Amino acid sequence: MSNIDDKLVSIYSSHAVYLSRLGAQFGNNAIPYLQRIENQTYAILNSFRANAAITSEVRREVQRQINEITRTELQAYTTQYKLDNKEFGANEVDFNANVLTSALTNYQAAIPTTQAITSLVNSTPMSLGTGSYTTYNRYVTGYHKQYTSKIDDIIRAGFLNGTTMGEVTSAIKDQLPGAIEQSKRGAKQMARTATNYYANKAMEATVNVNDEVVKGYEFIATLDSRTSRQCSSLDGNKYKSTDNKRPRFPLHPNERSVYGYWIDDRYKYDNEDSKRNSNFTDVDGVRTPKKVSSAKTYYDELRGMKAVDQDSLLGSPTLGKAFRKMNKNGDIDIFRKQLIDSSYQPISISELKKKDNELGRILKAQIKGG
Numbered sequence: 025m026s027n028i029d030d031k032l033v034s035i036y037s038s039h040a041v042y043l044s045r046l047g048a049q050f051g052n053n054a055i056p057y058l059q060r061i062e063n064q065t066y067a068i069l070n071s072f073r074a075n076a077a078i079t080s081e082v083r084r085e086v087q088r089q090i091n092e093i094t095r096t097e098l099q100a101y102t103t104q105y106k107l108d109n110k111e112f113g114a115n116e117v118d119f120n121a122n123v124l125t126s127a128l129t130n131y132q133a134a135i136p137t138t139q140a141i142t143s144l145v146n147s148t149p150m151s152l153g154t155g156s157y158t159t160y161n162r163y164v165t166g167y168h169k170q171y172t173s174k175i176d177d178i179i180r181a182g183f184l185n186g187t188t189m190g191e192v193t194s195a196i197k198d199q200l201p202g203a204i205e206q207s208k209r210g211a212k213q214m215a216r217t218a219t220n221y222y223a224n225k226a227m228e229a230t231v232n233v234n235d236e237v238v239k240g241y242e243f244i245a246t247l248d249s250r251t252s253r254q255c256s257s258l259d260g261n262k263y264k265s266t267d268n269k270r271p272r273f274p275l276h277p278n279e280r281s282v283y284g285y286w287i288d289d290r291y292k293y294d295n296e297d298s299k300r301n302s303n304f305t306d307v308d309g310v311r312t313p314k315k316v317s318s319a320k321t322y323y324d325e326l327r328g329m330k331a332v333d334q335d336s337l338l339g340s341p342t343l344g345k346a347f348r349k350m351n352k353n354g355d356i357d358i359f360r361k362q363l364i365d366s367s368y369q370p371i372s373i374s375e376l377k378k379k380d381n382e383l384g385r386i387l388k389a390q391i392k393g394g
Contacts, residue, residue: 028127029242030319031318034318037318044246047212048212050105051208051214054212055208061204064093065093065200078186094171094175113141116222117226136229146159231265240266240267242261242286244259244282245281249305251280251281252276252370256360257363257370262286271368300316302316306330334347342373362383
């Protein structure tokens, strides 16, 4: 039997998959804007005769027109993305409230206002995963600035590499498709990351108006081979809503982890065993999707794998050996906590070996033992 926390882990681990897919779709929405940039750029270049000489006036005018097209299209995309995300946020708090209402007996969850979500999104620093921070609006705006600049650079380089418009056009056509593809990938990363941030702000807003039954948050990572060391190490941790030092999403670009509810003990009850998805891929590239107990964390799953797969997921046989030794000693919880620093960033093996803790001592002993 499992309690309500396990049921909520099951719900939010599935919801995390939906959020990742939604973020990818928001990123794919950039494709029509990028196609228009590419098509209109070629139309401008092709409006000149191939053997036309290049004057400084022609160069400036072509660069101006293409910059205006690129900037206008990418600004339009990011403006629409923020509108889509705002609508998503309103739906997300409805979802969170419905989950809470259905999970508890005789409780009707409160729904935060759109203004409350917007306030959290706009006032809370957004982590870039490297100890630096930005704002949500600056992060999204940064996308159109970065890729407008990238396309501008290609146009400038084209004029440096040609003496006629035909040569300039050929040079630009060699480089522009690659920049467009990078812009597509950049849009997907931006949207996945910012949508995860928005979703977790919607969760925070919901917790704030239901604090009589919600004690705080449970960290829920995705159980698969792509999960970062930060997220795998934090999976299953619980944080009070008043804990200002809790991890803040996103911990890194393309974040997939989420927070679920940590319910006050007075409202817990036993129910039938809840499940969450597990989708690890072994060293031979074979993926084994299955359902596992929601009470299981990332490192609980790692315990049951072959040594070679443990080594692969941990990034080295050195850490794999340490994991197996600490697992044998019943110290897996210590192992996962000592893999990251106080800012929830991964620690390199060389730095881990310098630590005066259990994992550090085991790693140093490996060196002495050969």
